[in-house]
Amino acid sequence: MSGDVTTATAEPTGATGGHRPLRVLIAADTFPPDVNGAATFAEQLAVGLAERGHEVHVVAPASSRQYGTFDEEHQGVTLVVHRLKSYKWPLHAWLRFVWPWSVKKWTGPILDAVKPDVLHIQSHVVIGRGIVPEANARGIRVVATNHFMPENLLEYTPFGKWTLPIALKIAWSDAAKTYRLADTITTPTNLAADYLRKAIAGQRVLAISCGIDASRYVAREGRPANNDIVFVGRVAPEKNLDVLVRAVALLPGSLAATLTIVGDGEMIPKLTALAKELGLEDRVRFLGFVSDEAKRTALTNGTVFAMPSTAELQSISSLEAMASGLPVVAADSMALPHLIDGNGYLFVPGDEHDLAAKLEAVLTAPEAEYTAMRQRSTAMIEAHDINRTLSTFEALYRGEPVA
Incomplete structure (x- = not known):
């Protein structure tokens, strides 16, 4: 294992570990009703934090033409979800995206209204790219988790086999620009962390399992x-x-x-x-x-x-x-x-x-x-117990060291 890759763990500490509850804003490019690993983790994280007594808000693309702030029920828990105006990606069956230049306009007011203790982005692609500079400008702590492989999305782009390596290099270079603005970078596994560290030029990356409720x-x-x-x-x-x-x-x-x-x-x-x-x-x-x-x-x-x-x-x-x-x-x-x-x-x-x-x-x-x-x-x-994952992120949100 590389010395720059850390497997992050924290012992379960109960609802809030004796600390005051946090106000957490999770920003994701994909969130239920989308069905994929990143969306599942973002929902599981939001629900788990809310069940521990934290105030949780989510920023995500609208899943239809309706956008705005809604109380949504996820796994029996009510979350405040800020749905941004989105459009269907023509080369994909269900993917919806937010115009990149509109993200700052939409998310700045959300940050001002919510005043989160921490912003946790789930990718750098669109919403993460736009909201992180806004959080930095307001002095809000940023945790960035990467679930994204450019190879996955490039399946739905017109790049050929000769231009694909160039596109991948550009994609990872672009990712680094956002991740460098984060206080902490995480990804689900040690192998993924090592891969990400190399791809974004040597930054420290923590490996934190997405976790499941077995x-x-x-x-x-x-x-x-x-x-x-x-x-x-x-x-x-x-x-x-x-x-x-x-x-x-x-x-x-x-x-x-x-x-x-x-x-x-x-x-x-x-x-x-x-x-x-x-x-x-x-x-x-x-x-x-x-x-x-x-x-x-x-x-x-x-x-x-x-x-x-x-x-x-x-x-x-x-x-x-x-x-x-x-x-x-x-x-x-x-x-x-x-x-x-x-x-x-x-x-x-x-x-x-x-x-x-x-x-x-x-x-x-x-x-x-x-x-x-x-x-x-x-x-x-x-x-891969979800309680260990939640406790570890709680510690990172507060700026505490993890073992």
Whole structure:
């Protein structure tokens, strides 16, 4: 691990650790009803802080043509959400964005009205870029968390393979301009922190897990009767689900393996056509967008979780699978390797033959070995407890050191 990369932790301290409650403003380019890892974390953070007694406000793009300040219910908690006027990105199924030049105009008055103790941005792309200088001008502490990989967004831009490396270099250079204005920079994992530190020229980065509430997930008793491979997440190009579908086609027919894809996205038509082409129509299920309860049920009933993506800064869905007691087979890329340690296998990114081999190894594992992988997943999830994450951010918000 680089000396400039720190794994940040703080022990749970109760509602406010004996301090006065904070007024926190979370600024995010994506927030529910958007469905993605960054939006999920921003909501989980806001809800968790509010449940601890802090006053929480959120600034995010409007999810429709309606914009303004609203009381919104999220996970049973009412949050004050300041929705900025937004527009649909034409090359993406659901992404909405705020015109960059309008962010300062909208967010300056919000900062003046809310007077937060701390501003916590979830990316530098649009809202973070505009609001951080406004916070600096008002002497407001800034914590910046990066969930963003330029590679993810550039899927929806017209750059070709020759210009993509140049675009990535420019994108990371642009990110550094905003992050240099923050008091603290965080990202979900050590690998992501090291990657980010190098990308933005050596700044100190703290690794803080997004965390999950493992108590919400159920690990079933015993081995499932069926061999069901599960994926949860956006059905988007960077998830490389075509590799997973092709891998299922390579598995021995005697396993009668099925694939359940939980999530919505623009790749469903292409993947449906691919499944038909490979003769997998009866073995690949696309559940689309489902309730949290239905998602948790799919994980509980699964046999193994597969994550073929090569652009994961943490992968909350993989953590959810681990909390559900599933072995995990993941691409050996970005931050996914840190989730595999005796609870599954890594495969060569983009290689459906290697993915098939690793899935087969899990599905044919002797009972004792399979049970050990399940138990290892549930043991590893303890380090990602949401209460530890919340306590660590509370400390950072107050300018306190974290170990």
